[in-house]
Amino acid sequence: xxxxxxxxxxxxxxxxxxxxxxxxxxxxxxxxxxxxxxxxxxxxxxxxxxxxxxxxxxxxxxxxxxxxxxxxxxxxxxxxxxxxxxxxxxxxxxxxxxxxxxxxxxxxxxxxxxxxxxxxxxxxxxxxxxxxxxxxxxxxxxxxxxxxxxxxxxxxx
Numbered sequence: 001x002x003x004x005x006x007x008x009x010x011x012x013x014x015x016x017x018x019x020x021x022x023x024x025x026x027x028x029x030x031x032x033x034x035x036x037x038x039x040x041x042x043x044x045x046x047x048x049x050x051x052x053x054x055x056x057x058x059x060x061x062x063x064x065x066x067x068x069x070x071x072x073x074x075x076x077x078x079x080x081x082x083x084x085x086x087x088x089x090x091x092x093x094x095x096x097x098x099x100x101x102x103x104x105x106x107x108x109x110x111x112x113x114x115x116x117x118x119x120x121x122x123x124x125x126x127x128x129x130x131x132x133x134x135x136x137x138x139x140x141x142x143x144x145x146x147x148x149x150x151x152x153x154x155x156x157x
Contacts, residue, residue: 029146031117037140045070045144054087054105062095066123068105081111091125101125103138115146 035043039060046053051071058064068089074082087105092098107121123138 029115029148031144031146033117033142033144035121035140035142038137041066041140043140043142043144051087054089062093064091064093064095066091066103066105068103068123070105070107079110081113082108083111084108091123098129099127099131100129101127101135109142111146115148117144117146118142 031045035041041056041058043056054068054070056066068087070085070087091101091103103125109119111117124136
């Protein structure tokens with residue numbers, strides 16, 4: 001029962017974070033999907049003016065929340081839909097207590113003509129509390145569904 005309460009609290013925190021952001025673009029593509037690698041995560045992206053917010057809720061034997069700020073860029077003369085991103089942000093771990101990390105987020109993704117984005121990323125981190133250790137094992141592949149405004153779909157370039 002305690003685990004269910006912890007998961008419910010984390011999901012509510014994740015949703016509150018999404019709802020209170022004041023700087024959202026009105027006609028942008030939000031994405032939500034699944035990420036799988038060394039652990040399973042519900043992965044989302046929320047476009048902001050100069051970058052995007054990239055929250056993830058990791059659900060494994062324990063629960064963790066990561067929120068990264070990504071800067072997207074495409075290669076000149078590269079395939080439309082192919083993007084790369086570096087990012088950085090905090091990660092919060094809720095297991096046998098609490099742990100906090102500063103993490104990087106490096107990835108590549110491809111947005112299809114239909115509302116699906118797939119990609120791969122790597123999220124190395126440095127634990128700030130308790131262990132003071134570097135962890136480079138957080139990698140994943142993902143698939144996210146894109147939501148535009150209503151039925152209108154705007155493909156990111």
